[in-house]
Amino acid sequence: MKKKYIYIGIGLMITLMVGYLVIWGINVRSYAPYIREEDVVYSSANGYLMETEGNILYYVKKPSFPSFVGNLVGQTRDDQISVFIWPSLFGNGVDERGVFLKTEDGTEVFLLYVTATMEYDPQKSTGLDEVQEAQAKELLQERRAEVLQIYSAMCQRFAISE
Numbered sequence: 551m552k553k554k555y556i557y558i559g560i561g562l563m564i565t566l567m568v569g570y571l572v573i574w575g576i577n578v579r580s581y582a583p584y585i586r587e588e589d590v591v592y593s594s595a596n597g598y599l600m601e602t603e604g605n606i607l608y609y610v611k612k613p614s615f616p617s618f619v620g621n622l623v624g625q626t627r628d629d630q631i632s633v634f635i636w637p638s639l640f641g642n643g644v645d646e647r648g649v650f651l652k653t654e655d656g657t658e659v660f661l662l663y664v665t666a667t668m669e670y671d672p673q674k675s676t677g678l679d680e681v682q683e684a685q686a687k688e689l690l691q692e693r694r695a696e697v698l699q700i701y702s703a704m705c706q707r708f709a710i711s712e
Contacts, residue, residue, distance in 0.1 A: 574618065580641035581612045581620055584708050596620070606703055624704040630654075631693060633668075633700045635710065644710060646674075649697055651689045660686035668697045 589600040589608075596612040609623040618639060625632040632650040637643070649668070651660050660682065663674030670687050678686060690697065704710070 570616075574613070574615065577618050577640055578612050578620075580637070581610060583641070584610045584622060602707075604703070606700055608704070608707060622704060622708055624700040624707075626696070626700070631696055631700060633697060633704060635704060635708070647701070649690065651686065651693060653685075653689065658682075658685070660689065662686050662690055664690075664697075668694060668701055 585598050586600060589602065590598050591601045592599040596614050598610045600608040600610070602608065605627055607625045607627060609625065611620045611623070613620040619636060622635040622637065623632055630652045634646075634648040634650070635644055636646045636648075638645045644666075646663060647666065647668075648661055648663050651662065652658070660678065663671040665671050668690075670690055
């Protein structure tokens with residue numbers, strides 16, 4: 551009788567693991583439409599750097615096992631602004647958006663979560679104290695036009711509708 555429960559337990563564990571792997575594999579494949587092979591200048595096991603004629607570099611990072619989270623990035627060539635989009639499971643929309651902003655002298659970098667209109671999202675915590683948060687908000691406002699331009703270009707390139 552005990553052996554029967556052990557076999558059921560082992561069978562259940564194997565079924566769960568296979569199910570997890572199948573769902574993870576489908577999710578990873580959902581990143582394929584974001585990658586244009588002809589634009590890829592560098593690729594690694596789960597990431598693709600793509601270049602365009604303009605000032606924006608695009609990067610697609612597929613989820614690494616066992617995570618379901620990957621991201622899409624649009625970044626200026628001078629690395630001052632990076633806009634992140636975290637697609638939802640199976641690429642059916644956008645879960646979150648974020649912006650990395652560097653100060654002009656490059657001494658500080660801020661990660662801010664933003665809304666679809668690239669406004670600061672106060673609901674998300676990024677671990678900034680009040681002074682840093684004020685600096686980051688001000689920097690976002692100063693560079694908002696550039697951030698919107700990058701985000702718009704990303705939405706067009708990756709066929710994301712908002």
